[in-house]
Amino acid sequence: MATPVIMPRQGQSVESCIIGKWHKNKGDKVSVGDILFTYETDKATFDEESKVEGIMLDVFYEEGDDVECLLNVCVIGNDGESTAEFRPDGAASADETAAAPVAVVAEAPAVAAVGTVNRDGGFVKISPRARALAAKEGVDVVSTPATGPDGRIIERDVKAMIAAGNISTSAASADYQGRAGISGTGIGGRVSISDLGTGANNIAGQAGAPAADGADYVEVPHTNIRKVIAKSMHASLSNMAQLTLNSSYDMTEVNAFRAKVKASKDKLGLPNVTINDVILYTVSRALLNHPEVNAHYYDDKMLKFNSAHVAMAVDTPRGLLVPVLFNADKMSLSDISAAARQSADAAIEGKISPDRLAGGTFTVTNLGTLGIESFTPVINPPQTAILGVNTIETRVKEVNGELKAYKAMTLSLTFDHRALDGAPAARFLQEVVNRLENFTATLAL
Numbered sequence: 001m002a003t004p005v006i007m008p009r010q011g012q013s014v015e016s017c018i019i020g021k022w023h024k025n026k027g028d029k030v031s032v033g034d035i036l037f038t039y040e041t042d043k044a045t046f047d048e049e050s051k052v053e054g055i056m057l058d059v060f061y062e063e064g065d066d067v068e069c070l071l072n073v074c075v076i077g078n079d080g081e082s083t084a085e086f087r088p089d090g091a092a093s094a095d096e097t098a099a100a101p102v103a104v105v106a107e108a109p110a111v112a113a114v115g116t117v118n119r120d121g122g123f124v125k126i127s128p129r130a131r132a133l134a135a136k137e138g139v140d141v142v143s144t145p146a147t148g149p150d151g152r153i154i155e156r157d158v159k160a161m162i163a164a165g166n167i168s169t170s171a172a173s174a175d176y177q178g179r180a181g182i183s184g185t186g187i188g189g190r191v192s193i194s195d196l197g198t199g200a201n202n203i204a205g206q207a208g209a210p211a212a213d214g215a216d217y218v219e220v221p222h223t224n225i226r227k228v229i230a231k232s233m234h235a236s237l238s239n240m241a242q243l244t245l246n247s248s249y250d251m252t253e254v255n256a257f258r259a260k261v262k263a264s265k266d267k268l269g270l271p272n273v274t275i276n277d278v279i280l281y282t283v284s285r286a287l288l289n290h291p292e293v294n295a296h297y298y299d300d301k302m303l304k305f306n307s308a309h310v311a312m313a314v315d316t317p318r319g320l321l322v323p324v325l326f327n328a329d330k331m332s333l334s335d336i337s338a339a340a341r342q343s344a345d346a347a348i349e350g351k352i353s354p355d356r357l358a359g360g361t362f363t364v365t366n367l368g369t370l371g372i373e374s375f376t377p378v379i380n381p382p383q384t385a386i387l388g389v390n391t392i393e394t395r396v397k398e399v400n401g402e403l404k405a406y407k408a409m410t411l412s413l414t415f416d417h418r419a420l421d422g423a424p425a426a427r428f429l430q431e432v433v434n435r436l437e438n439f440t441a442t443l444a445l
Contacts, residue, residue, distance in 0.1 A: 001077060001078075001081075002057060002075050002076070002077030002078070002081040002082070002083060002086065003052045003054070003075065003076050003077060004072040004073075004074070004075050004086040005036060005048065005050070005072065005073050005074050005075070005076060006069075006070050006071060006072055006073060007039065007067045007068065007069050007070060007071050007073050008039075008046070008048065008069065009069040009070060010041050010044070010046060010069075010353055010354050011041070011353045011354035011355035011356075014041050014042075014069060014354050015068065015069060016066050016067060016068045016069060017039040017040060017041055017046075017066070017067060017069065018039060018040045018064065018065070018066050018067070018156075018224050019037055019038075019039050019061055019062065019063055019064065019065050019067060019073070020037075020038040020039055020040050020045060020063065020064075020223070021037065021038045021063055022036075022037050022059065022063060023035045023036060023037060023038070023047075024036050024037070024050075024056050024074075025056060025059065026056050026057070026058060026059050027055065027056060028055070028056045029054075029055060029056075030050050030052075030053055030054055030055065030056055030076050031050065031053050032050055032051060032052065032053050033049055033050065034049065034050045035047045035048065035049055035050075036048050036049065036050050036056075036074065037073065037074075039067075040223065040224040040225060041224070041354045042224055042225070042228045042354075044225070044318070044321060044347070044350060044352055044353075044354055044357065045223075045225065045318045045350045046350055046351065047350065048073075050076060052076050053076075054076045054077050054078055055076065055077065055078065055079055056074060056075075056076055057074075057075045057076065057077050057081060057083050058074060058075045058083040058086075058087075059073075059074045060072060060073055060074060060087060060088060061073055062127050062129075062148055062152070062154050063147075063148055063154065064147065064148060064154035064155055064156040064157070065127075065129060065154065065155055066155065071088045072086045072087070072088050124141050124142060124144075124153065125146070125148075125151055125152040125153065126141055126146075126152060126153040126154075127148065127152060127153065127154050127155065129154075129155045130153050130154050130155045130157065130158045133155060133158045133159070134153075134158045134161075137158070137162050137167050138167045138168035138169060138191075139158050139161045139162060139166060139167055139168075140161065140166055140168070140177055141153060141158070141177065142177045143161075143166070143177075144157050144158060144160075144161050144166075145157060145160075145219065147221050156221065160221070167191070168191040169191065223318065223319065225318050225319040225321075226319050229319055229320055232380065232381065233378055235381055236378050236379050236380065236381050237378060239381070240379060240381065240416045240417075240418065241416060241417035241418050242376075242378070242379060242414050242415070242416060242417070243414070243415060243417050243422065243425075244376045244377075244388075244412055244413065244414045244415075245412070245413045245415070245422070245425060245426055245429055246374055246410055246411070246412050246413075247410070247411055247413075247429050247430070247433050248393075248395075248408045248409060248410040248411070248433075249408065249409060249411070249433040249436045249437050250397075250406055250407075250408055250437050251275075251392065251406070251407040251408060251409055251436075252406055252407070252437075253436075253437060253438060253439050253440060254275065254278055254436055254439050255407060257278075257439055257440060258273055258275070258278070261273050270334070271334050271337045271338060272337070273333060273334075273337050274337070274340075275368075275389075275392075275409075276312070276340065276364070276366050276389065277333065277336055277337040277340055278333070278436070278439065279364060279366075279387075279389055279411075279432075279436070280310055280312060280325065280328065280336050280340060280364055281328075281331075281333045281336050281442075282432055282435045282436055282439070282442060283308070283310055283328075283362065283364060283387060283432060284308040284310050284325075284328035284329045284331070284336070285308075285329060285435065285442060285445065286428060286431045286432050286435060287308040287310070287329065287361070287362055287428075288306075288307075288308060288329055289428075289431060290424065290427065290428040290431070291304040291305075292304070292384060292419055292420035292424055293362060293384060293385045293415065293420065293424075293425065293428045294308055294361045294362055295361065295383075295384045295419060296361065296382040296383060296384070297381075297382055297383075297384050297416055297418060297419040298382060302384075302419060303382075305361045307326075307327045307329055307330070307361075308327070308328050308329040308361060308362065309324050309325070309326050309327065309328065309359055309360050309361045309362075310324070310325045310328040310360065310361070310362055310363075310364060311323065311324045311325070311360030311361075311362065311363040311364070311380065311383075312324075312325065312340060312343070312344070312363070312364050312365075312366075313363060313364070313365035313366070314343070314344045314347040314348065316347050316348045316350070317348070318350060321347040321352065321357060322357060322360060322363060322380060323343035323344070323346070323347050323352060323356050323357060324356060324357065324358070324359055324360040325339050325340065325343065326359065333443065343356065360380065360383065361383060362383060362385060362386070362387070363377075363379075363380050363383060363386040363387070364386075364387050364389065365377050365386060365387070365388055365389065366388075366389035367388065367389070367390065367391075368389045368390050368391040368392065368409065369391075370391075371391050372390055372391055373390055373391055373393065373410065374390055374410055374412060375388055375390070375412060376388070376412065376414060377412060377414050378414065379414055379415075379416055384415060384416045384419040384420060385413060385414065385415040385416065385419075385420075385425065385428075386413075386414050387411060387412070387413050387429075387432070388411065388412035388413070388414070389409070389411060390409060390410040390411065390412060391409070392407050392408070392409050393407070393408050393409070393410075394406070394407060394408075395407075395408045411429065411432065411433065413425060413428070413429045
């Protein structure tokens with residue numbers, strides 16, 4: 001019996017996902033546990049595994065398509081079974097998509113020479129969804145770089161052209177094909193008829209793109225996650241008044257505590273507590289004494305939270321993800337250690353729910369393992385502050401008239417000066433340092 005495979009809903013806030021890569025194609029044999037396709041939310045990437053075995057009978061969407069959650073994406077069954085009943089409205093089958101070429105206008109040979117898109121037999125290969133969007137927005141499909149399978153233009157390629165301003169009015173659309181990059185004087189920067197074929201806008205006078213053969217770069221389209229990170233970081237630095245304070249602490253007591261835990265972990269069943277776990281625990285206890293730091297800032301208000309939802313930055317193959325340890329102030333050190341390890345593993349493997357990547361009230365980011373001595377972390381809006389953890393250094397101080405070497409670590413606190421002033425921010429950092437230097441007492445509080 002034919003079985004449809006739906007686009008999963010990863011978290012309550014997710015309405016659609018982008019198909020990143022197909023691992024099985026129409027006609028392929030599928031076994032239980034095989035990865036069918038990879039898909040992205042705006043925060044994470046996931047692999048969809050098959051729960052049945054059979055033949056991939058049909059595929060309704062392409063790589064790069066944005067698919068609503070719970071819609072059928074493909075069908076698995078036995079050879080010869082019909083898939084028509086499972087087809088989502090407006091979705092084309094793999095055969096229909098492959099047979100959707102668009103004729104190239106007269107200018108195509110000149111454009112093809114610079115290798116802007118791949119072509120077979122004088123046609124531009126383009127998906128139905130991408131073709132409809134290009135026609136609506138006046139996008140030059142002839143010059144649109146193709147990132148889909150077999151050199152096919154897909155929806156994300158057309159959106160990239162729109163974002164770059166390569167659009168025309170409906171009247172100029174036909175003549176605009178093959179001439180992307182012309183400066184437009186129409187509404188919204190669109191190319192109009194009057195902009196075509198004159199002066200500096202004449203295509204013959206434009207500098208050609210570098211030839212595909214022997215190119216000294218590789219063009220890699222941005223992933224959805226990278227776009228979200230870029231947008232968030234740009235908004236953070238553009239809209240906030242950020243300032244960073246640095247303070248170091250003596251690690252003697254923290255190191256002594258960790259050594260004791262390590263010596264007793266097998267006998268008592270204790271977890272392997274890391275320095276990052278210690279800092280997450282300490283921060284969660286200090287935050288509630290400094291409500292402006294444990295907050296979200298908006299133009300007309302601030303939300304000061306009664307619980308510490310501490311986020312931790314995790315470096316993953318897909319980009320920076322920030323899982324949240326909800327109600328960390330109510331968790332033991334052992335709980336925080338286990339939750340941090342599980343969250344980091346899930347993020348790295350691409351299996352973390354988007355619901356666990358939102359709602360943080362404060363973030364901790366650690367570059368100390370990479371030997372960074374000091375840096376300026378960027379706040380994750382709408383949070384008001386972020387703590388950067390730096391590398392361990394050996395320093396010397398005078399104790400009872402004698403010089404004594406000790407291990408120290410610098411913490412870098414970036415805060416939003418719109419939300420709080422320097423003194424309150426410094427008091428929070430001071431409390432974190434004091435708690436770390438007296439960590440045994442912190443555990444007793």
